[in-house]
Amino acid sequence: MNFSKIARSTTAGMIAGAVSLVALASAATADTVRLRFHTFYGTEIDPIADKFKDAVKEASDGSLRIQYFRGGELVASDQFADAVSKGTLDIVHGHGGYWSGQVDIGNIEAGLPGAWTSVEEAKSIFESEEVNKLLTEAYEEAGTVFLGKGYGHNYDLLTKEPVSSLEDLKTRKIRATSNVAKVLDYFDIPTVYLPAQELYISMSTGVIDGAIYGGPVEYEQLKLHETANHYTYLNMLMPGWTETFLANPAKWEKLSDEHKAILETAIAQFAEDIHNWLAEGNENVAEGTFEYASLPEADSKELTVAAQSVWQEEAARSPRNKAFIDALIANAKAQGRLQ
Known part of the structure; x- marks a missing residue:
């Protein structure tokens, strides 16, 4: 042999x-499709992100994978819309305010003062055929595909001294973003803008007397409860912000109908998980950390009235913006916040 x-x-x-x-x-x-997905959140939502990636992989039998990037890792958050339109990223998870200079509707859909006062109300607005069409068209013109919304949570006032009405704030300096500052100016309430990292020292040294920044959990994370502990629900905007998911058109069109459906389902659950995480964080802040109060209903309604100048500024930017603002006005009237 x-x-x-x-x-x-x-x-x-x-x-x-x-x-x-x-x-x-x-x-x-x-045959495995890999998508570059970029969020504006950091490591704080890693468990939610892991669940999201696993859900996509399992639902597709491994044929669809998410390459996940946290805030700032590849692209600055304010460049998301441009990056996804050019194909640098495949899917982005951001906030309309980041790209309001590029997309006319950005500031409105991110959340204007007085626009909605509950998650249910916000969802009913965004899930309406009229508003969904406006969003789809706006983002298509910007070279992206609108995939859906996510919803933040509390966005209220923290002060050193208790607040029983808007009148109380006329002698106090409040940190606020530009749109909120315009509303407070209507009531002669002094404001200043400061980045989050400056709030602790500014509050503790008396540079400001209060801040409108987020919910209890955000204030606790910044340790602001060490400088101020009076939390006042404004009933002005809840959720205080909304989140937006966009895809690159070329990449999206190459996906099978099955992969598109898997992504839409997984992204919706990802958004819901983030909202629930925020809600649980606010609910689980230790008892005694803050003393809670609410503005009188009449004052909260006045905030919506005062916000009309901000709304009309946005409406003047384009016919589409005007249509969106008209929808917000109709909703506010239906809710009894506007006459």
């Missing part, structure tokens, strides 16, 4: 088998 010939034959067979396995593995890898 020619053992050399047998050995050569066996070796050749093993090599052929190995080559076949490599070819199969390469084919499987080639």
Whole structure:
């Protein structure tokens, strides 16, 4: 028996088998769709992100994978719309205010003062056929695909001294973003803008007397409860912000209908999980950390009235913005916040 010939034959067979396995593995890898997904959140939502990635992988039997990037890792958050339109990113999770200079409707859909006062109300607005169409058209013109919304949570006032009415704030300096500052100016309430990292020292040294920044959990994370502990529900905007998911058109069109459905379902759950995480965080702030109060209903309604100048500024930017503002006005009237 020619053992050399047998050995050569066996070796050749093993090599052929190995080559076949490599070819199969390469084919499987080639068939796997990988999407670059960028959020504006950091490591704080990693468990939610892991659940999201696993859900996409499992629902697609591994044929669809998410390459997940946290805030600032690849692209600055205010560049998301541009990056996803150019294909630098495949899907982004951001906030309309980041790209309001690029998308006319951005500030409105992010959340204007007085626009809605509950998550249910916000959802009813965004899920309406009229508003959904406005969003879809706006983001299509910006070279992106609108995939859906996410909802933040509390966005209220923290002060050193208790607040029983808007009148109380006329002698206090409040940190606020530009749109909220315009509303407070209507009541002659002095405001200043400061970034989050400056709030602790500013509050503790008396540079400001209060801040409108977020909910109890955000104030606790910034340790602001060490400087002020009076939390006042304004009933001006809840959720205080909304979140937006956008996709690159070319990448989205290449996906199968099955993959699109999987992503839409997983993204909706991802958004809901973030909202629930925010809600639980606010609910679980230790008792005694803050003393809670609410503005009188009449004052809260006045905030919506005062916000009309801000709304009309946005409405003047485009016919589409006006249509969105008209929808907000109709809703506010239906809710009894406007006459």
